[in-house]
Amino acid sequence: MAESHAKVQKAGGGRFCCICNEKRAALKRPKTLEQICRECFYTVFEEEIHQVIMENQLFKPGERIAIGASGGKDSTVLACVLSELNRRHNYGLDLFLLSVDEGITGYRDDSLETVKRNEIQYGLPLKIVSYKDLYGWTMDEIVKIIGLKNNCTFCGVFRRQALDRGAALLKVDKLATGHNADDIAETVLLNILRGDIARLSRCTAITTGEDGPIPRCKPFKYTYEKEIVMYAYFKRLDYFSTECIYSPNAYRGFAREFIKDLERIRPRAILDIIKSGESFRIATSTKMPEQGTCERCGYISSQKWCKACVLLEGLNRGLPKLGIGRTRVSGKDQKKDIKQSSGMKSIASKQCGSLDF
Amino acid sequence: MQLTVEFGGGLELLCDSVKIHNVNVETPKGVQQLIMKDLLVWVQKNLIKERPEMFIKGDTVRPGVLVLVNDCDWELSGQLDTTLEEKDVVVFISTLHGG
Ligand SMILES: [Zn+2]
Ligand SMILES: [Zn+2]
Ligand SMILES: [Zn+2]
Numbered sequence: 001m002a003e004s005h006a007k008v009q010k011a012g013g014g015r016f017c018c019i020c021n022e023k024r025a026a027l028k029r030p031k032t033l034e035q036i037c038r039e040c041f042y043t044v045f046e047e048e049i050h051q052v053i054m055e056n057q058l059f060k061p062g063e064r065i066a067i068g069a070s071g072g073k074d075s076t077v078l079a080c081v082l083s084e085l086n087r088r089h090n091y092g093l094d095l096f097l098l099s100v101d102e103g104i105t106g107y108r109d110d111s112l113e114t115v116k117r118n119e120i121q122y123g124l125p126l127k128i129v130s131y132k133d134l135y136g137w138t139m140d141e142i143v144k145i146i147g148l149k150n151n152c153t154f155c156g157v158f159r160r161q162a163l164d165r166g167a168a169l170l171k172v173d174k175l176a177t178g179h180n181a182d183d184i185a186e187t188v189l190l191n192i193l194r195g196d197i198a199r200l201s202r203c204t205a206i207t208t209g210e211d212g213p214i215p216r217c218k219p220f221k222y223t224y225e226k227e228i229v230m231y232a233y234f235k236r237l238d239y240f241s242t243e244c245i246y247s248p249n250a251y252r253g254f255a256r257e258f259i260k261d262l263e264r265i266r267p268r269a270i271l272d273i274i275k276s277g278e279s280f281r282i283a284t285s286t287k288m289p290e291q292g293t294c295e296r297c298g299y300i301s302s303q304k305w306c307k308a309c310v311l312l313e314g315l316n317r318g319l320p321k322l323g324i325g326r327t328r329v330s331g332k333d334q335k336k337d338i339k340q341s342s343g344m345k346s347i348a349s350k351q352c353g354s355l356d357f
Numbered sequence: 358m359q360l361t362v363e364f365g366g367g368l369e370l371l372c373d374s375v376k377i378h379n380v381n382v383e384t385p386k387g388v389q390q391l392i393m394k395d396l397l398v399w400v401q402k403n404l405i406k407e408r409p410e411m412f413i414k415g416d417t418v419r420p421g422v423l424v425l426v427n428d429c430d431w432e433l434s435g436q437l438d439t440t441l442e443e444k445d446v447v448v449f450i451s452t453l454h455g456g
Pocket of ligand 1: 017018019020021022023036037038039040041
C-alpha cells in the first residue's frame with residue numbers, strides 16, 4: 001500500500017479536496033457528493049456523528065455504555081469512533097464491548113476473535129454472553145434439530161434478549177448498536193411492504209426501549225454504509241466480514257439491493273427514505289401491543305411468555321416448531337399476522353432478526 | 358500490464374479466500390492502455406471462482422461494492438472509464454457482508 005501512496009493519484013484526476021483545497025480528494029461523499037481528502041473525511045465523519053450524539057442527547061456524562069460488538073464493520077467502526085469521541089469531547093462515558101456468542105462454529109468463533117482484538121486495540125473491556133450459558137443450546141445444536149429453515153427466528157429472538165441480559169450483567173445504562181443509515185432505510189421499506197405500522201414508527205427512532213430495562217441507541221442512524229466501510233478501509237481497522245453460515249442468502253434480500261440501486265442513481269435517497277419513515281405517525285386507532293413481563297423469565301413481553309421462552313419450551317420438549325411464525329400476535333389480528341410473518345422470511349435481507357431494532 | 362488487485366469485505370470468498378492478487382493483464386493488441394471496464398471483464402474471467410453475481414451486475418460492479426484505484430474512490434476518476442497504468446493498485450470491497 002505504501003507504493004500506492006507514493007504514486008500520484010492520477011485516478012483522482014488531480015482534483016483537490018473541496019474542504020481544505022490542499023490535498024487530493026480520496027472519496028466522493030454519498031450524502032453531499034463532495035469530493036474530499038482522507039484527513040477531511042475523518043474529521044467530517046467523526047464530527048457528524050458527534051453532532052448526532054449531541055443533538056439527540058444520546059448519552060449523559062457518567063453513563064456506562066455497552067457497544068453491541070459483532071466483529072463486523074459497523075460495530076468495529078462504532079467502537080473506534082465512540083472511544084475517540086469520548087476522549088476528544090469529554091463525554092465522560094464508561095464504554096464496554098458486548099458480544100453474543102451464538103455458538104456457530106466457523107463463524108461466530110472467528111468473529112469473536114476479531115472482537116477480542118478490538119478489546120485490546122481500543123482498550124474497552126469486553127463481555128461475551130453465550131446462547132449456551134443463557135439458554136442451554138448453541139445455534140449449532142438448534143440447527144441440528146430444526147434445520148436451516150427457521151433458524152434465524154431463534155437467532156434473532158435469542159440475540160436480542162442475550163444483548164439485554166449482557167447489558168444487565170455489565171450494569172450499563174444504554175446499549176449502542178452499529179445500525180447505519182442503509183440498514184434503517186431498508187427497515188423502513190420492509191416495514192412498509194409488510195404493513196407493519198408499529199415497527200415502521202419504531203424503526204427510525206434513534207433511541208428505543210426507554211421504557212424497558214436497557215434503552216438502545218443508534219449513533220450511525222445518518223451514517224452511510226459506504227462511509228463506514230471507507231473509514232474502516234482507510235484506517236485499516238480490523239473487522240470480520242464472512243456471512244453467517246446459517247443464512248447464506250440473507251444479505252441478498254431485494255430490499256437491500258433496491259436501496260443500493262437507488263443510492264447509485266441518487267445517493268440522497270437513503271436519507272430521504274429515513275425522513276419518510278420518521279414522518280409516519282401512528283394513527284390513534286392502531287393498537288400498540290401492551291408491554292408486560294414474561295411470567296417465566298421476567299423479560300419484557302406483550303404475551304404471557306416471552307418469545308424466547310416459547311421457542312425454548314419447544315426445543316426442550318422436542319417440538320421446535322412451537323412459536324415459529326407467530327412473531328406479532330396482537331389480539332384480533334392474530335390470524336393475519338401468522339400469515340404475514342411467515343411470508344416475511346423470504347423478504348428479510350439481513351440475518352438474525354436485525355429488522356427488529 | 359502489472360497490477361495489484363485486492364478483494365475485501367468478504368469478496369475474497371469469491372476467489373478462494375485470496376485477498377491480494379499480483380496479476381499481469383494483457384492489453385488488447387495495439388493498445389497501451391487499459392480501462393477499468395476491461396479490468397472488470399478480466400477479473401471476472403480470471404479471478405472470480407464462484408457467485409459472480411455478488412461482484413458484477415450488468416457491465417459494472419454490483420451496487421454496494423466499493424472500488425478504489427490507488428486508494429482513491431473510483432467515483433472520482435470516471436468509474437468504468439478510469440484508465441489504469443503499470444503497477445496500479447485496484448481494490449474491491451463489499452459493503453454487504455455482516456454488520
Ligand atoms: Zn481536505
Ligand atoms: Zn442467523
Ligand atoms: Zn421469558
